[in-house]
Amino acid sequence: MKSSPSVAWLVGASSGIGQALAFQLAQAGWQVAISARRLDALQAMQAQHPALHPYTVDVTNVPSLHEAAAAITRELGEIELCVLNAGDYTPMPLADFNIELFRKLCDINYLGAVNGLDAIMPLMLARGRGQILLTASVAGYRGLPKSAPYSASKAAVISLAESLHLELKARGVLLRVVNPGFVRSPLTDKNAFKMPFLLEPEEAAQAIMRDLPRRNFEIAFPKRFVYLLKVLRLLPYWLYFKLTKGAL
Numbered sequence: 638m639k640s641s642p643s644v645a646w647l648v649g650a651s652s653g654i655g656q657a658l659a660f661q662l663a664q665a666g667w668q669v670a671i672s673a674r675r676l677d678a679l680q681a682m683q684a685q686h687p688a689l690h691p692y693t694v695d696v697t698n699v700p701s702l703h704e705a706a707a708a709i710t711r712e713l714g715e716i717e718l719c720v721l722n723a724g725d726y727t728p729m730p731l732a733d734f735n736i737e738l739f740r741k742l743c744d745i746n747y748l749g750a751v752n753g754l755d756a757i758m759p760l761m762l763a764r765g766r767g768q769i770l771l772t773a774s775v776a777g778y779r780g781l782p783k784s785a786p787y788s789a790s791k792a793a794v795i796s797l798a799e800s801l802h803l804e805l806k807a808r809g810v811l812l813r814v815v816n817p818g819f820v821r822s823p824l825t826d827k828n829a830f831k832m833p834f835l836l837e838p839e840e841a842a843q844a845i846m847r848d849l850p851r852r853n854f855e856i857a858f859p860k861r862f863v864y865l866l867k868v869l870r871l872l873p874y875w876l877y878f879k880l881t882k883g884a885l
Contacts, residue, residue: 649723651678653822657842663688696749702756721753746790765809816857834862
């Protein structure tokens with residue numbers, strides 16, 4: 638894929654899509670800085686591939702992201718690709734309404750992306766090139782029953798990417814959004830329902846890798862599920878609520 642090694646920084650790399658994508662980037666010839674809170678998980682990944690380099694961060698801690706970005710640049714080189722993938726999920730039916738869960742998911746899923754942008758954007762803007770992927774979710778297309786904190790946080794990430802895309806592109810930096818459907822992980826294991834079109838993390842990572850050389854704004858998969866949800870997004874509220882009532 639690459640004629641010479643380039644540097645990718647993957648935040649939220651210790652499990653799920655992030656872990657699978659880190660290995661696939663490394664296998665494709667990238668030097669991959671992998672970040673998460675747990676150093677032991679990152680070191681276990683590093684033991685499996687020499688092109689993986691651990692840097693611990695907490696996406697709710699802005700200085701840790703800036704320190705990691707500086708260290709990666711110093712030790713590996715300029716970051717050409719940054720994937721801000723850290724996320725959390727807990728379902729929340731109305732009976733379990735919990736304001737602290739809203740705060741937690743917003744801090745990680747939305748503000749975590751904002752904090753990551755604060756660390757990586759100045760580096761890419763200074764040289765006028767680079768690519769940033771923000772991992773959101775198809776759950777951000779419309780509010781889903783029993784997922785208010787998660788859907789709201791992912792909708793915010795999509796809106797954030799839409800708002801910044803053109804300004805960054807005008808200065809040479811490509812900002813894109815990744816909207817996965819259901820992907821098997823410790824987070825989706827919390828769901829008690831049958832998840833349609835469920836993908837394995839390796840399949841999700843392959844979908845991202847296929848789109849990586851392109852310039853399109855959105856990377857979304859699996860395609861059949863995405864098309865269905867995009868149709869739902871176009872429906873008037875009365876019909877949308879009628880169709881989703883069965884999820885209660």
